[in-house]
Amino acid sequence: MPSRPLLAMAVCLMLHILPLCVSAQGLAPALSPDDEAPELVPMPTGAQTKFVPLLFGLNVTDLDPLEGFFKWLATNSSTDACRVIRNSYLRVCNVPEVLGKLCDDFLAAYQTRCEHETQLFSCISLVSVMSVLVACFLTGNLLEVWHWTWLPHSGVSILIGFFAGAALKASVSAKGLEDFQFDESIFFLVFLPYIVFEAGLTIDKGMLWRHLGPIGAFAIVGTFISIFGIGYSLSWAGDVLGYNLPLVECLLFGSLISSIDPIATLSLFQHFGVDRDLYILVLGESILNDGVSVVMYDTFLQLLDVPFNGLDTLADSLQRFAVVFFGSILVGLLFGLTSALLFKYGQLQGNPTMETILFIVVAAFPYYACEHLQWSGIVAILVESVVMDLYTYQSLSTEAQLNTKFTIKCVAHLLEQCIFAYLGMQVCLAAENLDWNPAMIVAAIGSCLVCRGWVFPVAWLVNRTRPAGEEVPPRNQVMVWFSGLRGAVSFALAMKIPRYDELLKKGSEHVSEILAMTTAVVMYKVFIHGGLTAVVLRRLNIPTGCDQAPYTHPPLEETGPLLRLHRLLLPVFTKDQRSSRAVEYWSLPNRSIDVGEDGTF
Template sequence: MNLDVFLSLFSLMLISLAVFLLSKKLKLPYTVLLVIAGSLLVPISHLEVFSFITSFELTPELLFFVFLPILIFESAYNMNIRNLTENIYSIGSLAVVGLLISVLFIGIAGSYVFEIAGFPVPILALLLFGAIISSTDPVAVLALFKEYGAPQRLTLIFEGESLFNDATSFAAFLVALDLMTKGYHGSESAIGALISFSTMLGGGIVFGLIMGFIFAKLIEKVHGNEHLEITLTLLVAHFTFILTEVISEHLVIAGQEIRLSSIIATLIASMVIGNFGRYKMSPDVEEYMEKFWGYFAFVTNSLVFILMGLLFANLAIDLNVAIWPILLAIGTVVVGRALSVYPILWLLNLTGKERPIPRNWMHLLAWGSLRGSLAIVMVLLIPDDLTIEGWTLNYSVKQFIAAVTIGSIYFTLLVKATTIGKVMHALGIDALTGMEQVGYHKSKAQIYDKTLHKLDALLQDQQLTQKQYDRLKQRYESLYQIACLECKNAIGESDTLIENMLRTYALGIQKEELKDIFLRGEIEEKTYKKITNMLSIQTERIKRGQQQIVSVNEHFPIDSLERFVLLVSRLAFWRDHSFKDEELYRYYRALSKISGKVVKELNAVEDSSLSAVFDDKTALEKLLSLYKNIQQNTHEKMLAVIHKNEELLSQVNEASAAQSLAVLQEDTLDKLHKNEIITSKLYIMLRHELEQKSH
């Protein structure tokens, strides 16, 4: 039996890979084909030779305690908290208020719809269904958003809503399930439900912050040990999730059972690690983390969606009986989603709390609301023997909710997911902005210019004949000229486009140089975060078409979230975040280096392929002058710090030299081992010696 389970697991993974390759050829969403494949596996499993396929099943424990934390961590780890807080009103409104509107509409209006259609379903059962089906799943739709070119802010709003409404949905599900099992007793039950809902979300946020900062501190403590750092990220997802559930089972205050949301606790802890803990990781681990968790999320989603298809095909209710309730449920859910999007975002636009959300974005948010794994988790958590007063249908409450839930999921995957691209195009959401059009042609020009240089090298190395070289040279020279011409046409008479492109180019240079400085150990974590904050603000200004930096002394304040994190860090770890003389010197030196790098690159623009694109001399000279002033200004501040502490320069230079030499020695040793010049035994010995010297 155990062998059948393992054989089933790995067979499903193999089938998932085949489905992935097929989805690329058919240009259909991967998750959609997985569900279809899962459904088709059921009749195949009836053959004796393939009977093992259904041995591996979705269980509540597997989904809830293994798969769900992985999916939450992978999404939350890559979410930028700064961007999230800038759109917190729209995300929060959709994830909490919008979801509750959807749940109540499905419960109340749905009961009338089903009653009229001849399917009398109690309101509590439909409220439970509403809590299950109202959360949106980001997996399939985000892949499509990126493929079809949805705006970054729209993608962020949808992803943020999808993450946070998972927690809201599950809290509402537990409240509804509690009302069904204990019964509704008027205002007492309503007040209790509201308190329970609030403590789940609020308590989950607080506990998630605590766990996130604890694990961030642990990652800092084991810095340099890659295996321990990766293990801690695995633990922060699953340990936070499970510990929250354990606390919820035993926490009682004033005779009241207090539940915390394990989903939101894991979500918040993961975001803390992704935005603050990642700076404490070793450079190699930090670069590897996204690939590591991306792989886990890929495998998890593959198994969840293919097993979802198996689950649907094995429904206990005959499809002939369930088809009408499913269609009624789909219609009610679609209307409920619309009511949870349009009024809320319309009111938010009126308040002016955030940048206005266009109407075509609202249309896509309403249509692109796919459902997925969390809904299945909640269905499986419903007790098989759940009963409710007034239930008269021929099948159980769980069978009914399972049928309408999976039917609704199928509708979103087979109808909504396959039409999102066309809907986006019809709404004009995939249209390129002026900056994107220029960037598109500029990138093509750079690609073809690099290709021309490569052709010269291939001819010199005698890898091409003169005839082949001439033919390819003529072709790519023509493509290069066309790309340059199209870039100039896209810029047109605009005075700001070329300057914004240059500023974007300069900020990219600064970010790359700053990352290298940080990885070499020349600056501390807080210095890196402070400068990164400055560069991020400037990048956002360009995207919004706002006034750019014009003064070397411009102040970039940290946001409220960063101030909160610093406060927590001081209270929890007694850490002083003020800049000492040595750190201040390194801060100004880093600013001087990255601005100097920009000056060097801008000076080289006229002699490179970019001269055909950035041919606005006025804009180039304006930006070059600004960065020269910044470099001069920061250099003067460096000298002022040195003048204040004359021994500082000697100390910093010695420490920097030691750090640079240590990095060089480690890199040299790694290359010797990788190229098999030394044995693993020698590598371990020498690595140990270097580590002892560094300490």
Template sequence: MRTESVVLLMFLIASGVAIAARRLNIPYTVALVPVGLLLGALHLFNAPALTREMLFLIFLPGLVFEAAFHIHFENLWRDRLAVLALAIPGVLLAIALTAALLVFAGALTSYLPHVGWALALLFGAAIAATDPISVVALFRELGAPARLTLLVEGESLLNDGTSIVFFSLILAVLMGQVPSGGALVVDFAREVGGGVVVGLAIGLAASQVVRYVDAAMVEVMLMTVAAYGSFLAADQLGVSGVISTVAAGLVCGNYGARRGMSPTTYIAVRTFWDYLGFALNSLIFLFMGFAIHLRTLLEIWPIIVVAYLAVTLARGLVIFGISGVLAMTRARIPRAWTLVLTWGGLRGALSMVLVLSLPDTLPLRNLIVNMVFGVVLVSILVQGLTMTPLTRRLGVVSGHGALRDYELARARRHLADEVLAEISGLQHGRLLEPEALDAVKAEYEQRASEAGAQMTQAELDREHLLRQETVGVRRRLLLFERQRLREARDRDLVGEEAYNQLLADVDARLLACDNGHVSEPAS
């Protein structure tokens, strides 16, 4: 089959999987991988090979930009300490711990060949990046706390870039380029810092143009140019393309969208990126299934199990360690969340593509490749399919189906009441025939009555609902308080020192709300 026919067929398959996954109540992206495995084993058609060029030029810029575009910078900045700790020192610690556990396991068991520290570090760097696509989609469906979703998504956005940088540096050392420790630090700072500068420049440029354009299709095109242009420009300059695209996405999604787009245009742009994210995710997870050869992995399953345990244990140690350090700050992470963050560290296509880029002359290359593929597959299937019961068991989410039905009914009643109020105004205006208005009024009164009955019949944990509603109201009022405080500062009604102190207090209470706490944080 021709490539375009294969891609079209894969979109059709992905649509079918999405429908089936929704009915079976399993994560859609997790379901795509076994389907890809099955199709690859049956050899019904040949999918394009998942290559570094394909991932870096087609998939990664779009997926990274889409995720960054939807993140509110204020929320990310407020949780910057936790996100940066997980994404930079957390990645470095995970690489070192994974390598140490792998070397230790190799010394104790005959299942795992002695790969040595250098190759163990390379494996750790290749597998360090987490892929939150399945987990974040699941969190949004289950109604997990917004801050937990932000931590998972924010960590992944940044650790993609740091893991690529560390992987490149470790590979360079293995290939005989032995820079000093100071040179490694400089190279890392140059790649990350350069990526930030390039992304900010392109994101700001696109956002400035958007302010003077009022055409949805043109603005969609400008955002696409910013996404892929920031990645390509950074790559050409020898700095991190992922970090560059993250920076461009944050600027365009916050400054560009809020300052330069009308509500109608913003909806069009957001809808486009929602679809593009769905399409790219569909293809990449199917490609992953095709790329994995199950028979080869089964031949070395003991090695894969040892590697998977090492990766998971290393992440757990890092998450709990960082959580312990952050417990002494305002960015503390609830204990139940540490388990969710540990188990939510799925690995994905980036790890597979990084390891495929290893040179053929590298010792034990095939073993490292199959270990990474095996760990990716196990993490997606085991962790992806057990996230829902884990989050419910820990009390992170509960009763979301009933809550969703209740919220839908409440929204329908609210909309019906709004329309009835508008009809009342039209009746007072005496510009329309009363009989026409009465007919429409009866229809919306019926809708409001049905929605009210659905709200009454919903089987809800009322105490949980009240707690969630209280948190939501408190958060909305805190955001209002924050806005008024900023306006007071801008009008010179509050001094800078007092502003900073009051802002820190509001942010602390916002963090408490995002953690799901109703009570005020201890001072």
């Protein structure tokens, strides 16, 4: 009989490795019912039976119980397979002298079939991404030079990404395409934070304060109307068309598709010099709207696996929204004011490079803190960006001030183009796996257009509270309605929906349908509405060529308690020699800094 240690090792080996060898599917990524099974070479059955000698006391000195397994591995070396091999080696080879041959095979297989291939495809993917980005920037610049306003820059990036995806699909194997799949976690944890931060940091604070009422009404009240309007109308359309989409999933779609991304429109606004009042309305709504829609998305996502009890469930959802929204605001305030104290007392002004690096790194803290708490990182980093511009930015040296905003703007612009290029690539790579239902797609686009009509009644209510001359004119209302484009945030949220797991009985059974509707709405909005922006501006006779100088707010005594509070906080959170001038400059994020002989501005 074999010794107990050897028998224990054999049993351990079976428990950890045998389930992987029973079927080649054991090494494949988890698949949903809608996914196409990967092309794997079946593992020889002999590898499944070579464990038997371990249990009957035979000589195991030169035994290689997974010889057939490694032959199978030679033709299947996906990322998931390599991960399994690495983990299995760490588990069963703690005593390599007992199973030396087997452990040597593990190492050799991993080094030759996994490490090199991973590096190879990483290099290929990086070169491909950089080439696509170069093409996006060069083509977009040419369109601006040629004044081709019918194709927005974001649309250019989507098209280039689509053709890049088609080229990859034709030249790279199915396993190689895994390196190019859209990863929504990277989007939300790497790309989105600094895009939102840049928008909040550079927005004209004077104009933001002046139009805070309409912006808040559009972004909060309007988004709620849009979410529930789209959700219920799509549920009704599904019933009429005989396509029963659950109400919770319709509301989930309503929340993700209500996130607007008017990059194409805003770039044309800047190109034509559109009225600043209209520009700030569209920009301000889009920034704050993302936070509201993502919070409601997370709320409905939790309702996928629980019974939906109508008004009671909606009341609980709204209560959670209030906690998450206002809690995230407090987190953003806390981190923003803490960063102001750090830069005030940190003795960093002798090193502009260090100031810029710390400013950029500290900016992301509240986003990740709120994501860990399952709150809204978007709301937190937006609030923090405003606070950091008002206080932390004032404590930077003049050189660091210039470097910081320029660097953040470049990073945000680069990330935006990456997102749209990847969006186009995924439309090509994943289109055949989606459930394209023309009737439901038309219903989704129609519900988005109709429910966006909340702009007009909400603007009417806002105008009744605004002083004369400060109302939102009808032509601006039409442009705000038309500018409700959708983009990568909506697509990433749709990708984030978990597919139904038959074992756990959790997830959505209609992810493919939701992804198809989301893709169709995004493409329609970017190319049709984005491409017609210049035409609509002319038809509405909206003034262009306006002065783009930042708005200068009235004297502090005429602007209410909020700015008085700001004046009190400036000496506390900024360096003393800058506080008096910072009061005058706080609303001018794009200002040119006039440096005096004493080093102050």
